[in-house]
Amino acid sequence: MEYVVVATHCHYDHVLGMEQFAPDSQILVSGNCPSFVSPANLPTHSLCKHMGIRTPVYTPILVSHQHAIRSRTHVPLALFDSAERMLYVGDSLYEEETIIFPKEGSIIEWMSSIEYLILFVKTQEEQGSNKTGPVLINSGHRTVSQPALGVLVAAKEFMQDVISGIEPVRERRTVRGDETVVYAQKGGRFALRCPERLVLAAQKISHM
Structure with a gap:
């Protein structure tokens, strides 16, 4: 093949x-x-x-x-189609479904990746003309051909609210031996399920 x-x-x-x-x-x-x-x-x-x-x-x-x-x-x-100005992202970003971090995951690395993608999209849009329109994003399940910058910035802001404690824990459960927490944004756009220690590790970095 x-x-x-x-x-x-x-x-x-x-x-x-x-x-x-x-x-x-x-x-x-x-x-x-x-x-x-x-x-x-x-x-x-x-x-x-x-x-x-x-x-x-x-x-x-x-x-x-x-x-x-x-x-x-x-x-x-490529995972970015320059002709269509379309950004394709894998399983790490959902709207209206839960973003799930496994025990091997890292919110710190996720934030770094989101910041990289935000910069990438801004650069692409600055290099384009008004005729080409905004860069669009296809991520997991529900997000199809949406303006990439708005989705990425909103996802980052949600995660920042989780790290800062603005978003409350909605549920606790044990998954694969880890104390796991669930967050759900009011309105349902973003939700997160992850081992609590990943949030604590991100909080520690943000306070340094």
Whole structure:
């Protein structure tokens, strides 16, 4: 098939189909932490072990941040379509559904990524003309072809309210051995479920 498969993360619902591509297609994953997706750790981090299902076997290609994605015939591929001015984001940003951080997640890194995307969108819009219109965003499930800057800024503000304590905890539960908290913005645009220690870690950084 010779596809180029870009995995945003390694949870079971994203990687169970990888084996069909493994023989002849590129499977690109972030090289930020190679041990995280190693064969020894993939059963745990994919949640396959937790779900009691077989972990798929495949050999990913580890790539660095801002890696230039190309097809086998060297045609440039991208998560930002400059012709359509469309930004495609993975599972880390939802509207009207709950943003879920696993126990391996990091709100600190999420905030850094959102700030990077905000700067990216502002730069693209400043370089464009009035005729091209705003950069649009497609993220998870419900957010389709919406003005990217407004979505990103609103998501960042919600997370800042969580970190600062403005958003109250709506629910507590134990998930995979972690004390987990749930936040839900009034009006329902954004919600968050994550281990409480991730919020505490972000609070510690914000107070430094």
